[in-house]
Amino acid sequence: MRSDWSIGSTVAISLLQVVAMGLGGPLLVGLMRKVRCRLEGRVGPPVRQPLLDLRKLAHRQRMRPERASWIFPLAPLVLVATTVVVAAIAPLLATDPALGWSADLFAVVYLFLLGSVVLGLGALDTGTAFGGMGASRALTIGAVAEPALLVSILALSVPAHSSNLAAIITTSRAHPLLLATPERLLALAAFVIVIVAECGRLPVDNPSTHLELTMIHEAMVLEYSGTDLALVQLGESMRLVVLVSLLADLFLPWGIATGPGPAHLVISLIALTAKVAVLGTILAALEVAMAKLRLFRVPELMAGGFVLAVLAVVSALVLA
């Protein structure tokens, strides 16, 4: 933690991060759709299509199932709020956003979990079979993904002796050789598996399906419409872009702003956009090459991620 950042500049950085993630989320989703379409030989909608969808939905009327309680309209708010708070406090564009010192990786994980839990409650509040089905499946996957997630964080924290995000990023910038060590690569693999599960991407969940038997996330949000649906989609896409940006910053820390000037921030924004675009393209290409797993094979994937993460921790200690 440095003190040469003024409060004004850190708050500005936080706001910039929130705006960047808010716009970047839908754009990343659009980019990944475009890449998929191209690889499958289709033209596909423009990259900015998700943003247009959000604008359209935001002005449509909201609907509420007659038996739902106050949880149902609250859930999209909390979902977006958790991602906004994470986008504000995590060091995505600069190593020191406002309140960045409180941005511990564990806190980030539990904030995302809060979003999922509240969305699950909102789904059950509708009283339909779909809501229950989606919540049950999404939280099962969430529960089995958690160990892989936290242990890969542990592996990342070993060299920095801290789970503080800024500390991890600063340490790996200072020792770039650490990035290519086996434990880093193992942790990277585990982290990617977890991101795929957390964001409901293939092969865990297919975000574009609405088939009853295979829906997970979409089943949960089936009853949302209008502004609420826009919020849910915004929250989900922001979660994706925040996690991919964290991946970029944790494993390729170059370009992130270490000073407060606007020049630093512009460079950082360009670097992050490029890194996220590359990672998004790779993820989308992988999705094209894969079929969706059966629901009951997903835990095996997560167990694989957990084993990779444990190996990462152990090798970090043995090789250190």
Next chain:
Amino acid sequence: MAGLLIASALLGLAASVAGAVASPRSRTPLTVGGTVAACAVAFAVAAHVLATGEVVRFHTDRLLPLAGFTLQLDRFGALFVAVSAGVGVCALIYRLGYEGHGLVSRTASSTLPLFVTTLLLVPAAADVTTFLFLWESMALTSLLLVLADHRYRPEVRVAGQWYAVMTQAGAAAILVGLVLLATRSGSQSFAAIGEAAPHLSPWVRSTAFVVIVLGFASKAGAVPLHVWLPRAHAEASGPVSALMSAAMVNMGIYGILRVGDGMLHGGPTWWWLGVMALGALSALFGALHSATSRDLKRLLAYSTTDNMGLVLLGVGASGLFASTGHRSLALLALVASLLHVVFHAVFKGCLFLAAGSIQQATGTRDLDALGGLLRRMPMTGAIFLIGGLGMAALPVLCGFVSEWLLLQSMLHGLPTADPAIAVAMPIGVGVLALTGGLAAFTFVKAAGIGLLGLPRTEPAAVAREVAPSMSVGGGILALLCVVFGVAPLLVIPAVTGAARSLTRTVAPDPLARGWQLGLSGVHDVLAPGILGAALVLVVVAIALVRRRLQPGPVRIVEAWGCGRELQTAAMEYTATSFGEPLTRVFEDVLTPSHDVDVSHVAESRYYVEAATFHTSLDDAFERRFYDPANQMLRRWGAVARKVPNGSIHRYLAFGMVALIIVLVVVA
């Protein structure tokens, strides 16, 4: 101060007497008033001890023959007294409105104050006799309270049997261990044992430790000694189950720490690896069963096993660090564990009280028969939601802070390069993570199926909000759940003081950074208050934006039912179906059994007349270990019953043989 402590005990006794002699009408207010006063006085004494570090002593020779009755309250004991007193006040206020049939009887009315009093005094016991006397009183009074409803529900008797056997076995183990230590060190006072302990042989120390840990672990509900807990905690009435789950299980942790750290001053690495293994097993097994259980209170009881497992994990990590010489880390892990004890008491008390309200309002604990209660019982629902968020360790409620600290203590243990630690810590983090994910699942299931959606049965559809005093009792704990989550530093200094007084370490305070939660010497900081404020601000801001954007009022529509009109509760997911994916994933551990019965029409076997599906999830330990053991005992019993067949000759022969054996042994 000693006078006040005794005054608190006397108030409890007076309330008990009042419960026994007063008229049925005035019984409840008298016992509740007396017991709340006892708790308040005990809380004041404990707070004083925690604040000043003064040790309160009391001794009398008149109460117990030969040994006397000795109390000594230090900071460590005071922490547990404070927790018991806090839970006691809330549970007793709740009791005012509770309409359980069993609790109004003369026996139960006079036992409840006694139970609370023993909960207040056990952590103050300063020698073996006093401790065992209070411990047994606690076990006996709680057993009587569990059995309070035995006339109305036969399951209560079974639960009582399990509890009686397990608690007596545990007490016997503790007795053996403490007596071993007392005889070898030549005194029965805890302080004298503590002084003599370093000079005892390793064999004696290890034997005593293992036996005592097993005894206390059964009280804390650690797997595989947990079998009584989901039965007894589920069958006990609302306030009693809250007292048992939030205050009594803590005594198991207290005992392990008092003996392991306080008297034996730590020990070899394998002790603590064993404790960690016990904790990890309990945490995982408890979390899995609570995630798949459909009985609301059984679910909460298994979650108690889970949380006590996490505490044991932290206690084990603390001992491990201490045994490898990392004093400051050991203190951090101990503070994290004790903090989890305190916070678990808060959120679990809250949840059990809310579950008691739900049971009273609907007459059932079966989640598959509930639903839609948040609209019918807004206060109880809100209390359950807050407690549940705490149980799921979500920001910014109290469970999050203590789990964060446990994670931090394990993370910072890693660079110590000790092989045992290097292997134990990642596994510990994995266990914490999986139980955290499962706790979130459990919470969504319990709250989503029980409180949200459509009511599944008639009683749930017409449920009425419970008496205000019940909402007040649970509401205080719910409020604490939020306050401690946002401002954990209200309690952390007291917990650190308690941990220090136990281990007598001089390591620097692990948590010192003003108003936010920071670990000294490293970067890791958590400011739950700021996180909470930021979340609330953003939620409000987005809600305002949503209101601006929205073109008209929200349209109330019928939920989508695949084109079928009129949703019914039969189409909803139930707790069983909600947990089904998880049951399948962990099939090897949970070993569910399914039974499909199809009967055909008499004319043609191609037409099904009726199909019944039955699925059950028993406790695997109960089925694999306890049931065979019970059967074996029963067989021995059958054999033994044949021996005394009424023939006088045979009895004379028995006497003869016994006499010969005695003579041989004596000679």
